[in-house]
Amino acid sequence: MRGYDRTTLSADMLAAVIVTIMLVPQSLAYALLAGLPPEVGLYASIAPLLVYAVLGTSRTLAVGPVAVVSLMSAAAVGKLAAQGTPEFLGAAIVLAMLSGLILLVMGVLRLGFLASFLSHPVISGFITASGLLIAASQLGNILGIKASGSTLPAILTGLVTRFGQIQPATLALGLLALGMLIWARTRLGPLLKARGWGETQRQIVTRAAPVAAVVVTTVISWAFNLGAHGTSIVGTIPSGLPRPALPPLDPSLWAQIALPALMISIVGYVETISVAQTLAARRRQRIDPDQELVALGGANIASAISGGYAVTGGFARSVVNFDAGARTPAAGAFTAVLMSIGTLTLTGALYHLPQATLSATIIVAVLSLVDLRALPRVWRYSPGDGAAMIVTIAATLLEGVETGIALGVILSIVIHLYRSSRPHVAVVGQVPGTEHFRNIDRHRVGTSSAVLSLRIDESLYFPNARFLEDSIYDRVAADPEIRHVVLMCPAVNAIDSSALEALEAVNAQLRDSGVTLHLSEVKGPVMDRLRRSDFLEQLSGEVFLSQADAMAKLAPDLTERMRRQPRRETSREEARASS
Template sequence: MFNRIARFIPVLQWGRTYDRTAFSNDMIAALIVTIMLIPQSLAYAMLAGLPPEAGIYASIVPIILYAIFGTSRSLAVGPVAVVSLLTVSALAEVAEQGTAGYGVAALTLAFLSGAFLALTGILRLGFLANFLSHPVIAGFITASGILIAASQLKHILGIGAHGHTLPELLSSLASHLSDINGPTLVIGVAATAFLFWVRKGLKPLLKRLGAGATLADVATKAGPVFAVVATTLAVWVLNLDDLGVRIVGEVPQGLPPFTLPSLSMDLIRALWLPAVLISVIGFVESVSVAQTLAARKRQRIDPNQELIGLGAANLGAAFSGGFPVTGGFSRSVVNFDAGAETPAAGAFTALGLMLAAVALTPLVYYLPNATLAATIIVAVLGLVDLTILRKTWAYSRSDFMAVATTIALTLAFGVEIGVASGVVLSVALHLYKTSRPHVAEVGLVPGTQHFRNIHRHAVETVPEIVTLRVDQSLFFVNARFLEDLLQDRIRPGTDVKHVILMFSAVNEVDYSALESLEAINLRLKDMGIGLHLSEVKGPVMDRLKTSHLADALNGRIFLSQYDAWRALSRGGPSTDAA
C-alpha cells in the first residue's frame, strides 16, 4: 500500500533516506539558486506582462508542490522565458496589460495548464510528447529566444515599442528611435555588457586573483544580483527616475496571496488551446532537462509522474498569484552544479524567496526595467542555437525544412502560430517518414548465410528471385507504399518467378497492411509468380494465421531467408515456419 502511494508522491521515497549530508548540500544549492532567482523572477514577470511580485509568487508554492510530486532530484521549477512569452501572447488576446482582468486571466491560464498536465499524467499519456521532434523544438526555442530578446530592446532603449512578431517589433522600434532615453540606454547597455562578461570572464578573473572554485562559482551565478544592486543604487543616488528612467516601483511585501482563477466559460474557451500549447512546450523542455541531469547521476525520472508534478506546480501558481511555470534549463543546471541532492533543495529555495517577498521587496523600488530586460536578453540568447540549421541541412533535409519553417513562422506570425506549426510539422514529419518505409532488395553474401542490400554490397543474386527486406512495421500509413514498390519492380513479362518478403524487422501488420499483402498476392498469382515470406516474427505469424492470407498465399512461409534462398533457387530442402 505504501509503495503504491509513494509512486504518486515521490517525496515519501527519497524522504525516508534523507540525511544530514543531503540537507547540507541542498541548503547550499538553495542559497545559490535563490540568489539567481530573485532578479530572474522579477524579469520573467515583466516579460509576461505581470507585476514583478507575480514572478516571486510563481516561484514559491509551485516549487514546493513539485518537490512533493516530482521525480527529478535537480529540476528547478518556476517562470521561464519561453513560457512567459507564450503567456503574454495568450493573455494579450483576452485582456489589457495592467488590468485586473489580465491578472485573473494569468491565473486561469496556469489553472488550465496545471489541470491538463495533471490529467495527462494520471492517464499516463506522457508518450504523446514524443511526437514533437527535437529539431522542431530547437527551432521553436531559437525563434522564441530571438523574439524575447527583440521584445526587451524597448526597455533597453527606454521607448514605448510594441508587437508580438519580429517584423512588428522591429518596425515599432524603428519608428520610436527618436524617443530613446539617454540614461536608460546607458544603464541597459552597461548591464547587458556586464552580464555577458560575467558569464565568461568573472570566474577566470577571480581564480587568477586567488579565489576558491566555490566562491568564484557563486559570484558568477550572482552576477545578475550585482547588476541589480549597482543600477538600483545609481538610479536612487542620481535621481535618474526623474530623467525618464522607468523603474519597478513599489512591490507589495508579504507572502503569496490566496487567489482564485476564473471559471468563466468564455475565458476558458479563449485560453484552453494556449494552455495546452504551454503545457506541451513546458513539459518537453522540463523533461528534457530532467532526463539529462538524471543521467549524469545514474538516476531516472518518470515522465508521467513529471506531468503530475508540473501539473501540481501550475495549479499551485493559479491559487497563489502566479502564472504558468515549468522546469527551467539555466536554474536547473545551476541547482545541479551547486550539489542539490534531492527536491528538498527546491523547497529551501522557496523558503528563501518567501524571505525575499517579506523583507527585500522595498529594496527593488528603484530597480530600472532596463536591468531586468538585460537579465532576460542575456538568459534567452543562450537558448538561440542557429547551428541547428546547419546541422539538420547536413544530416536530413526534411528535418531542416521542419526547423526552418518553424523558425520562420514563429518570427513572422508569433509564438502561438509557431508552436502550433511545430506540433503539426512534427506529426507530419513522423507520418511522412513512416509512410515511406525503408525497403531494400537483398542478396546472399558469398560464403555466408547473411543477406545484404544489393546496391551496397557485392552479393549473389538469382534472376528468378527478388527478395525485399522490409525494415519497418506495416500499417495503414505505409501499406500502399509496398504495393507501389512491387508494381514498379515486377513488370509483366519479367523473368522473376519468386518474390520473397523478408520480415525480420516487421513487428506488426495491421488490417490495412494485410489487405495490401492480399492484393500483392493476387496480382503476383495472376502473373504466375509465387509470393513467399521469411523470418516472420512469432506475434506477426500468430496474427497472419488467423487471416485469409495464410491459406491463400501463392507461396510458402520460411523460418529463415537462407532456407527460402536454398529452396527456391536450387530446389533443395527447406524449413517451413507455417
C-alpha cells in the first residue's frame, strides 16, 4: 500500500476501464451459455473480483465467468433441473458454492498438487473440444433456431432437423455482429496502427468492438421491434446490485452436484494457475499456488452468496488487464466498482439486445481456444500423449464435458503409471581400463558369468515393484551360472515400502535358490531409510560403495583382466548416449 502512488493508480484505473468494456458483453454472453439469466453473469463479475483482489497472489489475474466453466456448469446443472426454472438457478449457485468450498479446503490442506493430475495434452484436448462444442451450441442462436444438447451429435442433429425454422432477421443480426467482431479482431488494430494511433488508444478501441456490436444490433433490434417478431432478445434485467443470500440447503442436491463441482474446481484452478503463473513470470513476480486455491475458493463463495455462478481466472481478460498496464490487485477492485455502476445503470438499455449478438461474442471468443495444430505436434513428440489427447477430444465432443475430462484424467494417470511401471533396467559391464560400468547392449564391456549386475534407472515404488521382481527372476531363471546379483542404484532416489517388500522377497527367493543379492552405489537418504527396516540384516550379500568395489570382491579375475586392458576410446557423444 505504501508504494501506491498516482502513477500506479492511473495505470490500474486505465486497465480497469479496458477490462470492464470487455467484461460487460462477455458476462451477459457467458451467463447465456451457462443457461442462466443475464444478470447472473454481471453479479459473477462484481463480488468475486473484490475477494480475489484481497486474497489472490497474482497482481494481474482477472476472475469472472469464463466459457469452459460456463459450459461445464450448464452440463452439470442441466441434469438436475430444466433451464429457466428457479431450481436451475439454485443448482448453479450451489455448484459455485460447493466448488468454492472444495477449492478453499484444497488450499488450506495444500492440495494444489492435485491439479498436476491433468496432463497438458489432456487439458489442451479438453479446451479445444470444449471450444468446438461451445461454438456449435451457439450456432442455433445465430440462426434463430432453438437447439440444445450437450454433445456435438445432439447439437448438430437439433440444428439439421430444425433447419426450416431459420429466422432471417436474427440471422442477419448475428452475421452483422460476427462480422464486426472478426473485423475488429483481425483488421482494426493494424488499420489504427497504420494511422499512427498509440498502443493504449488502439487497445481501448479494439476491446470496445464487442460494445459497438452490442450497441449497433440493439439499436436495430429496437428500431424494428424485432423482439415482437420472433428474434430472441435479452429482455428485462433486474437493475440494482445483487443482494447477498445463502444458496438453497438441500443435502440431496449438494450430494448430486459434488462430483461436477470437483471437476469444475480442478479445471478452473488449472486455468487460473496457468494464467497467473505465465503473467507473473513475465515480470519476475511470484504466485503461491496454494494461496491461489484459497483466493479462487473465496471468489466462488462470494459469487454464490451474491447470486452469481462459478467463476475462474480468465485467460483473455487477464492478458488484457496485464497488457493494459495493471500493476496491482486494485485494478480488479476498480473493475468490480465499474461493473457495479454498469449493473445499476445499463440494464434498461440492454432490453432489446439480441441473443444472437451475445452468441457471436461467444463464438469469436472460444474459437481462439481451439488449437488443432497441437495434436500433430504432440503426436510426433509422443504417440502415447497424442492418443490421450485424441481420446479426450473425442470423448468431450461425443459424450460431453464431464465424461471428457474424467476420461482424460484417468487416462493420464494410467499412462503415467504404465510408464513408471516399466523403468529402464540395464545389465551393465565394466569398461576396460576404468571403474565405469555401462549397458552391455551398447558397449564392449567385461562381465562375469557368475555375477549379474543390473542398473535401475528409476526410483523403486509400487508401480514398478513387481516389474523389478520379474526382471530379476527372469534373468536368474534364464542363466543357471549366476551366483550373485548386484543391483546398482545410482538413479534410485527412493524405495517405498512396496519396493522394500519386493527386495525382501527377491533376497529370500534368491537365497533359497543359492544366489546372493548385493546392492551398490545406494544414495545416502535411501540408505538412511533402509536402516529403519531389517532389510540390511536380512540381505544375503553386501552393500558396496561402488560397483567397482562389488566386482573387485565378487569377480576378482575379471577385475584383474579389465585393469590390464587399455580403455577402448569412446567418443563423448557415445558416453552420453550410454546412460
